[in-house]
Amino acid sequence: MIGFYLNGKPVFGEFNPGTTLFDYLRDQEIFSVKFGSEKGETGADSVLLDGKVMNSSLLLMHTIDGKVIETIESFSQGVDVHPLQEAFIEEGAVQCGYCTPSMILAAESLLRENPTPNDDYVRESLSGVYCRCTGFVKPIQAIMKYATSREDR
Amino acid sequence: MKYYTPSSLSELNDLFLQTNNSKITILSGGTDILPRWEEGITLPKHLIDLKKINSISGIVEHDNKIIIGALTTVQDIYKSELIKTKYTALHQAASQFAGVQIRHRATIGGNICNASPAGDLLPGLYVHNAMIELTGPNGTRKLPINKCITGVGKTTLNNNEIVSAVILEKTEELSVFYKLGLRQSMAISVVNFAIAYRQTSPNLFDLQSIAAGAVAPTVVYLKEFTKAVNEGLPLEKAISLIEHDISPIDDIRASADYRKTVLKNLLTHKLKELYV
Ligand SMILES: Cc1cc2nc3c(=O)[nH]c(=O)nc-3n(C[C@H](O)[C@H](O)[C@H](O)COP(=O)(O)OP(=O)(O)OC[C@H]3O[C@@H](n4cnc5c(N)ncnc54)[C@H](O)[C@@H]3O)c2cc1C
Numbered sequence: 099m100i101g102f103y104l105n106g107k108p109v110f111g112e113f114n115p116g117t118t119l120f121d122y123l124r125d126q127e128i129f130s131v132k133f134g135s136e137k138g139e140t141g142a143d144s145v146l147l148d149g150k151v152m153n154s155s156l157l158l159m160h161t162i163d164g165k166v167i168e169t170i171e172s173f174s175q176g177v178d179v180h181p182l183q184e185a186f187i188e189e190g191a192v193q194c195g196y197c198t199p200s201m202i203l204a205a206e207s208l209l210r211e212n213p214t215p216n217d218d219y220v221r222e223s224l225s226g227v228y229c230r231c232t233g234f235v236k237p238i239q240a241i242m243k244y245a246t247s248r249e250d251r
Numbered sequence: 252m253k254y255y256t257p258s259s260l261s262e263l264n265d266l267f268l269q270t271n272n273s274k275i276t277i278l279s280g281g282t283d284i285l286p287r288w289e290e291g292i293t294l295p296k297h298l299i300d301l302k303k304i305n306s307i308s309g310i311v312e313h314d315n316k317i318i319i320g321a322l323t324t325v326q327d328i329y330k331s332e333l334i335k336t337k338y339t340a341l342h343q344a345a346s347q348f349a350g351v352q353i354r355h356r357a358t359i360g361g362n363i364c365n366a367s368p369a370g371d372l373l374p375g376l377y378v379h380n381a382m383i384e385l386t387g388p389n390g391t392r393k394l395p396i397n398k399c400i401t402g403v404g405k406t407t408l409n410n411n412e413i414v415s416a417v418i419l420e421k422t423e424e425l426s427v428f429y430k431l432g433l434r435q436s437m438a439i440s441v442v443n444f445a446i447a448y449r450q451t452s453p454n455l456f457d458l459q460s461i462a463a464g465a466v467a468p469t470v471v472y473l474k475e476f477t478k479a480v481n482e483g484l485p486l487e488k489a490i491s492l493i494e495h496d497i498s499p500i501d502d503i504r505a506s507a508d509y510r511k512t513v514l515k516n517l518l519t520h521k522l523k524e525l526y527v
Pocket residue numbers: 137138139276277278279280281282283284285286301321322347348349350353356357358359360361362363364365369370371372408412413414415437438439440
């Protein structure tokens with residue numbers, strides 16, 4: 099039996115050996131977590147584990163016992179748009195949107211460590227996510243915009 | 252598959268004794284193991300996850316040594332000021348390692364035990380003469396890294412041993428790392444290398460050692476070349492001496508000839524940068 103938090107709610111369960119967090123989340127209809135490859139090569143499967151961005155397809159359920167898992171669903175509560183999401187929309191940083199949840203989680207992970215990042219830092223924070231339509235310039239602008247608007251507050 | 256999470260080295264040793272002789276796989280970050288399963292390799296009978304053994308995680312300074320626990324992540328290495336200033340090659344390797352997602356999970360112990368000739372942390376460990384600490388029910392022993400890794404995916408670890416730490420002597424040596432991948436991030440090295448050197452006067456360097464990856468079954472020291480350069484042979488002449496120590500192969504990323512040529516060019520270029 100393992101227990102963990104998923105988007106703020108405690109979850110307990112038994113899981114088959116070899117089941118990954120990615121398999122579980124898709125099963126739970128958490129569809130923001132996307133299939134890229136099973137090897138963490140595209141980053142589309144990103145989640146936050148104890149606040150750090152990781153590939154859910156490389157996490158065995160057994161290894162998340164006692165951990166806090168967050169997906170993009172926890173940002174909006176399904177209704178409101180989080181300011182970081184809003185910045186992505188305003189900057190035109192979303193085309194097909196396949197990579198967007200992962201881009202935002204990657205940004206959030208690095209912003210929690212460094213709330214006042216420079217351009218290079220943000221660029222690096224996105225190095226593990228592939229985007230095949232928008233590219234990286236607009237997402238970087240969106241993250242910088244959000245980070246500076248928070249600083250101003 | 253049975254899954255175990257020992258929370259101390261003594262619990263781990265007990266497990267080794269209990270599961271004696273059966274097929275055990277050690278799990279750290281899983282960034283090498285899980286992709287392999289996805290390729291259809293059958294799950295092991297016993298999976299021992301080390302991640303709850305806190306005593307083998309983190310970087311500590313000890314008298315004239317620094318000890319990097321086997322579970323220390325690539326991201327922790329990248330963020331360490333101590334590593335950045337004293338073991339720059341390791342810092343630079345971590346900064347070019349995969350993307351942040353993988354760096355948060357991948358461990359130094361896993362990079363060593365995976366024993367890939369292209370493992371990015373390895374050349375830095377070779378040039379800094381890292382000692383690898385191995386632990387098991389029969390006690391602890393230490394081996395130089397080049398005695399620990401012996402071939403592609405091969406190490407001299409016993410079945411019931413883990414890598415518990417990496418030990419680096421404090422030194423005045425400086426180091427740099429260079430990696431050529433097929434793109435800037437998320438790429439396995441086509442070649443990589445680290446150089447350790449000592450600054451003897453403002454414009455003079457004494458090369459200590461050079462280690463190159465992905466040009467032989469393991470990372471190799473470029474001994475003949477290093478010696479010749481220190482003896483004053485011009486780089487252009489000395490560079491062909493790297494062929495004494497390398498034996499590159501063709502694979503999907505590059506041909507053997509390309510690897511040899513590109514290592515020669517990059518090494519010459521990097522050393523010229525040092526000597527300006
Ligand atoms: C998308 C992607 C990108 C990558 N990019 C890079 C890169 O740029 N550079 C690079 O070098 N590698 C890269 N890798 C490979 C991998 O991330 C590294 O080799 C990493 O350091 C492995 O560490 P781990 O903790 O995840 O190992 P694991 O997968 O847990 O283990 C690897 C092997 O070592 C054994 N093992 C692990 N820890 C120990 C221990 N303490 N004692 C004994 N045996 C042990 C395991 O049994 C297994 O055989 C990449 C992998 C992926 C999926």
